[in-house]
Amino acid sequence: MAARYGLRVVGLGYLAVLLVAPVGLVFWRTFEHGFSPAWHAVTTHDARHAFWLTILIALIAVPANTVFGVALALAIVRRRFPGKGLVNAVVDLPLALSPVVVGLALLLLYGRLGWFGPFLERHAIHVVYALPSMILATIFVSLPFVVREVVPVLREIGTEQEQAASTLGASSFQTLVRITLPAIRWAIAYGVVLTTARCLGEFGAVSVVSGHLVGRTETATLYVQDQFEGFDLTGAYAASVLLALIAIGTLVAMNAFRPKEETR
Amino acid sequence: MKAISVIAAAGVAAGLLLTSAGAATKGGSISLVAYSTPKDAYAQLIPAFQKTKAGKGVSFTQSYGASGDQAQAVVNGLHADVVAFSLEPDVTTLVKAHLVSPSWNRNRWHGMVTRSVVVFVLRNGNPKHIRDWSDLVKPGVQVVTPNPFTSGGARWNVMAAYGALRREGKSDKQAIAYLNKLFHHVVSQDKSAREALQTFLSGRGDVMLAYENEAILAQRKNQPVYYLIPKSTIRIENPVAVTTGASPAARAFVAFLHSAKGQTIFGRNGYRPVLRSVVKKFDYPVRPWLFTIQKLGGWAKVEKRFFDPKSGIMAKIEAGLGK
Amino acid sequence: MASNAAAAAVVGSPRPLRVRAPVAQGLATMYLGFVVLLPLAALVWRSTRAGGHGFWAAVSAPEAVAALRLTLVAAVIVAAINAVMGTVLAWVLVRDRFVGQGVVNALIDLPFALPTIVAGLTLVALYGPRSPVGVSVAFTRGAVVLALLFVTLPFVVRTVQPTLLELDVEMEEAAASLGAGRLTVFRRIVLPNLVPAILSGVALAYARAIGEFGSVVLITGNLPFKTEVSSVYIYGQIQSGAPGTAAAVSVLLLAISLAVLLLIGAVRRWAWRHGS
Numbered sequence: 001m002a003a004r005y006g007l008r009v010v011g012l013g014y015l016a017v018l019l020v021a022p023v024g025l026v027f028w029r030t031f032e033h034g035f036s037p038a039w040h041a042v043t044t045h046d047a048r049h050a051f052w053l054t055i056l057i058a059l060i061a062v063p064a065n066t067v068f069g070v071a072l073a074l075a076i077v078r079r080r081f082p083g084k085g086l087v088n089a090v091v092d093l094p095l096a097l098s099p100v101v102v103g104l105a106l107l108l109l110y111g112r113l114g115w116f117g118p119f120l121e122r123h124a125i126h127v128v129y130a131l132p133s134m135i136l137a138t139i140f141v142s143l144p145f146v147v148r149e150v151v152p153v154l155r156e157i158g159t160e161q162e163q164a165a166s167t168l169g170a171s172s173f174q175t176l177v178r179i180t181l182p183a184i185r186w187a188i189a190y191g192v193v194l195t196t197a198r199c200l201g202e203f204g205a206v207s208v209v210s211g212h213l214v215g216r217t218e219t220a221t222l223y224v225q226d227q228f229e230g231f232d233l234t235g236a237y238a239a240s241v242l243l244a245l246i247a248i249g250t251l252v253a254m255n256a257f258r259p260k261e262e263t264r
Numbered sequence: 265m266k267a268i269s270v271i272a273a274a275g276v277a278a279g280l281l282l283t284s285a286g287a288a289t290k291g292g293s294i295s296l297v298a299y300s301t302p303k304d305a306y307a308q309l310i311p312a313f314q315k316t317k318a319g320k321g322v323s324f325t326q327s328y329g330a331s332g333d334q335a336q337a338v339v340n341g342l343h344a345d346v347v348a349f350s351l352e353p354d355v356t357t358l359v360k361a362h363l364v365s366p367s368w369n370r371n372r373w374h375g376m377v378t379r380s381v382v383v384f385v386l387r388n389g390n391p392k393h394i395r396d397w398s399d400l401v402k403p404g405v406q407v408v409t410p411n412p413f414t415s416g417g418a419r420w421n422v423m424a425a426y427g428a429l430r431r432e433g434k435s436d437k438q439a440i441a442y443l444n445k446l447f448h449h450v451v452s453q454d455k456s457a458r459e460a461l462q463t464f465l466s467g468r469g470d471v472m473l474a475y476e477n478e479a480i481l482a483q484r485k486n487q488p489v490y491y492l493i494p495k496s497t498i499r500i501e502n503p504v505a506v507t508t509g510a511s512p513a514a515r516a517f518v519a520f521l522h523s524a525k526g527q528t529i530f531g532r533n534g535y536r537p538v539l540r541s542v543v544k545k546f547d548y549p550v551r552p553w554l555f556t557i558q559k560l561g562g563w564a565k566v567e568k569r570f571f572d573p574k575s576g577i578m579a580k581i582e583a584g585l586g587k
Numbered sequence: 588m589a590s591n592a593a594a595a596a597v598v599g600s601p602r603p604l605r606v607r608a609p610v611a612q613g614l615a616t617m618y619l620g621f622v623v624l625l626p627l628a629a630l631v632w633r634s635t636r637a638g639g640h641g642f643w644a645a646v647s648a649p650e651a652v653a654a655l656r657l658t659l660v661a662a663v664i665v666a667a668i669n670a671v672m673g674t675v676l677a678w679v680l681v682r683d684r685f686v687g688q689g690v691v692n693a694l695i696d697l698p699f700a701l702p703t704i705v706a707g708l709t710l711v712a713l714y715g716p717r718s719p720v721g722v723s724v725a726f727t728r729g730a731v732v733l734a735l736l737f738v739t740l741p742f743v744v745r746t747v748q749p750t751l752l753e754l755d756v757e758m759e760e761a762a763a764s765l766g767a768g769r770l771t772v773f774r775r776i777v778l779p780n781l782v783p784a785i786l787s788g789v790a791l792a793y794a795r796a797i798g799e800f801g802s803v804v805l806i807t808g809n810l811p812f813k814t815e816v817s818s819v820y821i822y823g824q825i826q827s828g829a830p831g832t833a834a835a836v837s838v839l840l841l842a843i844s845l846a847v848l849l850l851i852g853a854v855r856r857w858a859w860r861h862g863s
Contacts, residue, residue, distance in 0.1 A: 003769060004683060007675055007678060007679055007683070008679050008683055008685065010675055011672070011675045011676045011678070011679040012679070012691065014672050014675070014676070015676070015691065015694065015695075018733075018736055018737055018740065019694065019697060019698065019737065019740065020694070021713055022709035022710050022712060022713040022714070022737075023697070023701075023709050025709065025712050025713045025719070026705075026708060026709045026712050029712060064618075068614075068615050068618045068619070071611050071612065071614065071615035071618075072615045072616075072618075072619060074611075074612070075611075075612040075615055075616070079609075079612055081612070087616060087619065090619055090623055090624060091619065091623075093623060093627070094623065095791070095794055095795075096794045096798070096841065096844045096845060096848060097798060097841060097844075098797070098798025098799070098800060098817070098818040098821070098837070098840065099798065099800055099801075099818075100798075100800050100818045100819075100821050100822045100825075100837075101630065101798070101818075101821060101837040101840070101841065102626070103825075104630065104821065104825050104830065104833050104834060104837060105626035105627055105629055105630040105837075106626055107340055107825065107830065108626070108629040108630055108632075108633050108830060108834065109625060109626050109629040110341075111340040111341045112339065112340055112341030113339070113340060113341075113830075114341075114629065115629055117341065120341075121341070126341075126343065128340065128341045128342075129337065129340075129341060129342040129343065136622065136626075139622050140622055140623060140626070143619075143622060143623065194699075197699065197700040200702065201700065201701060201702035201703065201705075202702070203702055203703050203704045203800070203801035204703070204800035204801055204818065204822075207800075207801075207822075208822065208825060211327050211337055211342045212327050212328065212329055213295075213325050213326065213327045214325075214326045214327065214328070215325075215326075216325050220702075221702045221703075221704045221705070221801070224702070224704050224705060224708065225704050225805075228462070228708065228805070229300075229456075229458050229459050229462050230303070230458070236708060237708070237712075240705040240708050240709070243701070243702050243705050244701060244705060247697060247700035247701045247702070247705075248697070248700070250700040251693050251694070251696050251697060251700050252693065254693075254696050254700070255692070255693045255696070330826065332826065332827060332828075333826035333827075335828075336825075336826055336827065336828040337826075339828065357828070411809075411811070411823070413823070413827050414823060414826055414827060451726060451808070451810075452726055452808040452810060453808070453809065453810055453811065454808070454809065455809070455823070455826070463808065466711075466715065466716040466717055466725075467716030467717055467723075468716050468725070468726060468808070573827065573829065582650070582811055582812075583649045583650070583812075585811065585812050585813075
């Protein structure tokens with residue numbers, strides 16, 4: 001009995017000290033002087049643009065990674081082709097890379113002195129220090145999630161139903177839409193939630209490639225840093241709280257869609 | 265699957281192209297890339313410029329960051345029409361990259377747009393009684409300064425310290441030894457001057473080396489600090505330049521920055537104007553032992569000797585800090 | 588089954604399953620190549636442009652070495668703490684019952700969902716210079732460990748939870764009824780089954796910790812040779828116009844990360860074989 005309570009205290013205490021207290025403090029500091037200052041801080045022109053930009057990037061990155069993620073998962077599980085093991089490993093690579101390194105790699109590719117630099121400059125196409133590189137960075141770091149969630153489920157359900165459909169005359173497209181996708185839809189949903197969370201929270205990679213153009217290439221996370229450095233703690237805290245609320249919303253979704261075997 | 269994939273690919277490509285096209289600039293817009301501290305000043309300068317005839321309808325994008333970082337970003341492709349940096353070598357970086365004409369500073373101000381001095385920012389009450397450079401290396405004194413390899417402000421700080429000791433009569437060797445001692449008292453090296461001020465204001469350190477205008481800004485924002493100008497300090501000069509291929513509006517903007525109106529706005533924001541007629545309007549204290557970077561050999565020499573990332577004096581001092 | 592009925596309802600001449608798939612698969616692989624491989628190729632190329640000599644010079648620079656040492660040591664400490672606390676938390680969430688357990692369970696994912704810069708901000712607020720409880724770890728190496736613990740919290744918990752759920756409690760009860768103490772039961776019966784899961788979580792936590800940037804950047808002061816981690820060093824090198832150096836250190840960091848992941852994977856497979 002004592003051991004049980006002891007463990008509970010230790011575990012919950014750890015959570016409280018490490019997680020709950022810091023986040024709680026920021027919430028408290030934000031609303032210390034009432035709801036109004038916080039609201040004003042988060043609805044300035046720059047703040048609204050920053051959040052809008054974050055959402056825009058996510059609106060492009062998440063569907064892209066979902067569609068291609070499912071395609072990759074199908075290829076990895078169902079197909080045989082040379083280099084399959086490599087594809088599998090490459091998909092996981094973004095998890096092992098520091099986001100700063102992702103930003104650097106993009107600079108080396110699309111920057112003025114990079115591989116495509118001269119070409120892009122000649123055609124006045126702005127990739128780095130503009131939106132496209134931020135989208136690419138976000139796609140990079142959030143790529144693995146849908147694939148990793150769908151692959152095990154695909155493996156588990158096997159190909160029997162799809163084969164049955166095929167012998168009954170279904171085209172591959174029909175099989176995909178009517179059989180495969182519905183079978184993996186919860187895995188996709190969970191993967192989408194994880195991808196979205198990662199997109200909204202991206203900081204390091206976009207910090208390197210954004211150029212910090214005020215009101216232009218600042219995402220919500222960059223905005224938080226900018227406010228913090230500009231002595232505007234209220235602004236930084238308010239934007240953080242808004243991001244935290246979005247994160248909590250993501251948490252709820254994560255727990256709703258989590259594969260049932262993982263938690264009770 | 266194929267159809268969906270093709271559509272998705274097209275969507276991503278379209279998204280990327282559309283967003284990149286939107287960023288291209290034509291005449292009537294100015295991209296300002298500046299160091300970290302004058303953000304508030306430009307917040308007033310830009311609307312004032314837009315009220316003039318030359319500035320009517322001109323739109324701005326602005327980027328602020330550590331001076332060295334910003335110069336490097338422009339080299340890497342950050343689009344800039346007007347660059348405003350903390351010190352001349354950062355413009356020289358762009359000249360070397362053929363982004364700024366070598367004749368950028370051939371005007372009566374030698375390319376500079378504002379002046380300042382290095383000051384000590386202290387906590388209210390100055391509990392450690394810091395008055396002069398020698399007080400910075402007393403036991404227990406903690407100093408805040410940005411990292412000299414990314415921040416222009418930090419380089420001014422270093423040269424102020426070195427120059428002050430030379431001005432007092434110390435030899436080159438002794439002055440460098442002082443620098444070494446000083447950096448052993450440094451407790452935080454942020455990327456930019458603005459970040460360093462943030463660190464100091466959050467409670468770290470006893471004294472911060474900063475631009476006078478940063479100190480004035482902090483006071484205006486009701487931060488519990490005050491500053492004092494040491495008897496011997498360096499005159500800071502901040503350059504502004506137009507890039508090659510910049511819009512005509514960019515030149516008009518730079519001209520505005522040098523005009524009486526522009527210089528007055530700078531003056532009100534804590535910067536010392538370069539325009540003599542405007543200097544008289546403000547009462548920035550003059551220091552008896554003020555020296556310039558020219559007296560220390562000029563930035564070209566100083567950059568190489570002190571701030572070369574491999575062989576510079578500061579690189580050796582920083583390496584020695586790890587021991 | 589509903590889906591079989593759906594399949595049976597489709598009319599049309601039989602077509603082989605594979606005809607269109609290779610195109611989709613090709614597009615998907617190209618996407619992967621364009622998004623991930625191409626930038627990495629540029630990175631590796633740039634890191635070796637100055638030759639092996641240049642690469643070595645870049646990674647053996649004193650500041651780079653100091654940053655790497657701090658990064659690796661901090662990651663090991665954090666992995667070890669996570670191995671213990673992650674298991675404790677998983678245990679509390681699976682084997683215990685208390686009010687609000689569901690909320691606590693959901694909270695575990697917060698460090699994953701929260702942007703790293705926000706995480707850093709919350710830590711600075713409570714454990715930084717303006718701390719309301721007077722505790723400040725800012726500008727110390729402890730701050731590095733603190734930030735990394737925050738962001739790696741979910742990993743071990745989430746890999747151990749499913750394994751704990753699957754464990755057959757009967758064996759533990761049998762051992763207990765034979766007189767084994769609780770600790771012995773844990774050590775001999777439960778733990779060996781958990782080790783592979785713990786190691787999986789540790790691998791994820793370690794990979795995350797090595798590359799962490801946003802949360803350490805605000806609270807550590809980024810002092811060269813003292814509290815500067817590799818990701819911050821790389822950032823500094825990019826900003827100082829030394830992309831070659833940055834690339835070299837990045838490639839080394841990635842290589843170490845992959846090597847450790849492979850190692851942990853191998854140990855995990857060994858433990859799995861010899862565990863149950």
